[in-house]
Amino acid sequence: MTQLIVKPKAKRPRPSLQITSVSSFVYHVVRWLLDGHAPTAFRGQRHFGWHSLPKIFREDNNVYDSESLAVRDIVSLHPGEFEPDKTMFDRLVRMQHFGLPTRLLDVTTNPLVALWFATEPSSTTDEFHGVVQALLVPQNRQRYYDSDRVSCMANLANLTKKQKIDLSIAAIESNSNEEFNNTPIVDTLVFQVGMEKSHFRKVVIASDLELPIYVKPKMSNKRIIAQSGAFMLWGTQIYSGAEATRLRQDRIWIHEDDKAEIRRDLGLLGINERTLFPEIDKSTKFIADLYGTGGKPRGMSTLL
Structure with a gap:
């Protein structure tokens, strides 16, 4: 595990398959298989060249370096809004809802919702043509909102930049998971998790903090319900070059000229x-x- 944040600079290539209408999209979706399985989730973006990264890791902001301050500031300024939230993951979901860059990436289980987001009109001349991405997440990287793994990853947001670096160094230099759990920085992370889970045992698996996971949230938010929403939660590393760690995915693209008509048709379907x-x-x-x-x-x- 490494703290080096690898931000891919090159834009993603345009997918080979183009969708020109809602009907052709539905025809494709009902037959869409990845390694013989139906996709776990979908994500729509107005430009096919963008990498699917949480806002906090994108190059247009530096919030990551002050992540712990940002999450405290927003709760300090609006404590009533966060009163119902029991865990750090719940708070991250609400922060994401209000537009604060977080380590969450929005996805949906409804492909038509993803198509709507993919048909958002482009405002720049070099970032046009939308994309819908289908993700296949293995079972061992799917968790519910109350998972201990989710709590550990979400509470990384409460660590300072130096503490996140120290955590990565501890993971690299530790010869065993037992040794990793005996480091002071893991004590700090466990303390944060213990604030929401008094029963939490000090057993943090270093590799569990590294790879993005798919999280099924509580359906307690109107927008999550309306959008059939779920999240990909990022940990200490946002990109891995190892083939075994990459999620299986497939993409289709939408021409800019087709976006308006597709959105009109989606409106007839209640989207x-x-x-x-x-x-x-x-x-x-x-x-x-x-x-x-x-x-x-x-x-x-x-x-x-």
């Missing part, structure tokens, strides 16, 4: 900004945009 973002500010924007263009949603009465 639109109003349903995916059920907060009142999103609903008012959706309605204002709709009637501002002279339209009317299917099934909505004109008598208000």
Whole structure:
């Protein structure tokens, strides 16, 4: 395990398969297999060249170096918002919801939701054409929200930059997991986990902190429910060159010129900004945009 954060600079190549309509997408999805299995989750992005990384690891911000301060600041400023959250993972989900860069990556179990995000119009001339990515996550890298492994990985967000480096050095230099667990920095991590799990035993597996895992969250958030949401949770390392650690994935792309029509058709299927973002500010924007263009949603009465 290494603390070196490898940020891939080259854009990803365009996938070979192009989707031009909702119907062709559905036809492909029902037959979409990875190593003989249906995908675990999907993710849509408005540009095919972007790497799927959590915001905190992207090059357009430096929040990672001050991650522990950022998570404390947001809770300090809005304590009431985080009052229902019992674990650090719960807090990370809420922070992600409000736009703070975290070590979480949004995914969905509904491919039509992923398609909607892939059809977001591009605002730059060199980052256009959307992509839907299908992920196959092995069972040993899937966890529920209350997993001890999830608690250990999520609480890395409470460590300072130096502490995260110390943790990686301890993992590299330790000859056994027992030796790793006897280091002071693991004591620090265990203390953070113990704040939410008083029963937690001091058994931290170094390799468990390294690879991204798929986490099934509590369906206690309106947006998660609406988007059939789940998360990929990153630990101490965001990229591994070892083939055995990479998740099996496949991608299809959408031409920029097809995005608008695909979004209109998705709207007929109930996949639109109003349903995916059920907060009142999103609903008012959706309605204002709709009637501002002279339209009317299917099934909505004109008598208000």
